[in-house]
Structures are given as structure tokens and as C-alpha cells.
Amino acid sequence: DTGVSQDPRHKITKRGQNVTFRCDPISEHNRLYWYRQTLGQGPEFLTYFQNEAQLEKSRLLSDRFSAERPKGSFSTLEIQRTEQGDSAMYLCASAAQVLDTGELFFGEGSRLTVL
Amino acid sequence: GQSLEQPSEVTAVEGAIVQINCTYQTSGFYGLSWYQQHDGGAPTFLSYNALDGLEETGRFSSFLSRSDSYGYLLLQELQMKDSASYFCAVKGGSYIPTFGRGTSLIVHP
Secondary structure (H helix, E strand, O other): OOOOEEEOOEEEEOOOOOEEEEEEOOOOOOEEEEEEEOOOOOOEEEEEEEOOEEEEEOOOOOOOEEEEOOOOOOEEEEEOOOOHHHOEEEEEEEEOOOOOOOOOEEOOOEEEEEO | OOEEEOOOEEEEEOOOOEEEEEEEEOOOOOEEEEEEEOOOOOOEEEEEEOOOEEEEEOOEEEEEEOOOOEEEEEEOOOOHHHOEEEEEEEEOOOOOEEEOOOEEEEEEO
């Protein structure tokens, strides 16, 4: 297992289009997180899954954003009707539940540019 | 809610020691983590403190005082490759780490 992988790494889209990002966590990790990061800021929490259950969503997350983790393995994050303010790096992270060392393993991120 | 404060930028010279402070406000507390992020890269985990005191991992150490809602990351024997952004992250009343805005560390020769 080589770590958390995200796809695509870069996405350029026009305002109003829909985009979907995929995250494959480390295989034995049952916790999965999505964060968003803009230049000069820290990662901002979007949503959290434990296995296939979505347990937390940020109150800042508009209804244009939806995330799934259908079989408790990979996850997708969809943004509908994209806006220029959605331009950011979307980071996925995973963690093990059994041994909580406080560590999140991040993927390299999916960079979204909305024109 | 949760909030964290850390300096926006710190500069130091190679070989020196630098301390990056982090104060936080949270309802409930599980632990404080530190992450390093190079430009264009993913955040990578450095350390985690759930209890008061100092944790040492090689050149990096992290300290926590829960009564003061305060922690710091100590980097010793600075190297040029340590130039990066450093984030503290607090795990409060849920298993959701909340990140600070980050500290840009610039190491000069």
C-alpha cells in the first residue's frame, strides 16, 4: 500500500460545471476526511466518514457539495454548479481507528481551478 | 467551536533552534498535532500530544500544556529543508482535527 491516493491531481473547469474527486485511503483505515485548502491557509474541514457512514459535515459546506463512501473504502466528493470561490486544493486524509496516534495520512490533493 | 492561533511567519538561520507557538480554544480536548507542508506538497504528520509535557522525535519536539491551552513545536539544528509551513491541529470534542492557519518557517543559510 503506497498511501492515500487522489484523482485527478488537477482539474480546470468552467463555472457552473460539476466536478467529482476520488480518494482511495490506506486500505486498513476506516476513518476518512475531506479538507479544503486555499493559498496561505490551513486545511479547512469539509466532511468525515467512519466506514461508510458520513458522521460529520461542516456547517460551511453548501448543498452543492456531496460526498459518499459507498463501501467503506474509496470516497468521492462532488461539487455541483461550481463557482470561482470553489477554486482550492481538496485534500483527502485517512486514519486508523484502533490505534489513535492523532495522525492523519494525507493524499497529494486535487487542485481545482474554476474559470 | 474551535480556534487556533499561531504566528504567520518565523525566520531563522541554519543550525539554530526555533519555537513555533500555538494557542487554542476548544470545547473538549483529545490532543494537539503538528504537521509540516512543503510548497505544493501534502501535509505530513510530525507529532501528537494528548497529555501535558514534551514529546521528542529526533530534531523535533512538541510540548503541550492543557491548562494553558497552549503548545509549541521546537525544531533544533535547523536545515534548509525545514523551510516549510507548519500547522498545529486540535482534536476537540469529536475526532475532527481543526487546523490553524499555519506558520511559514524560512531558514536562511
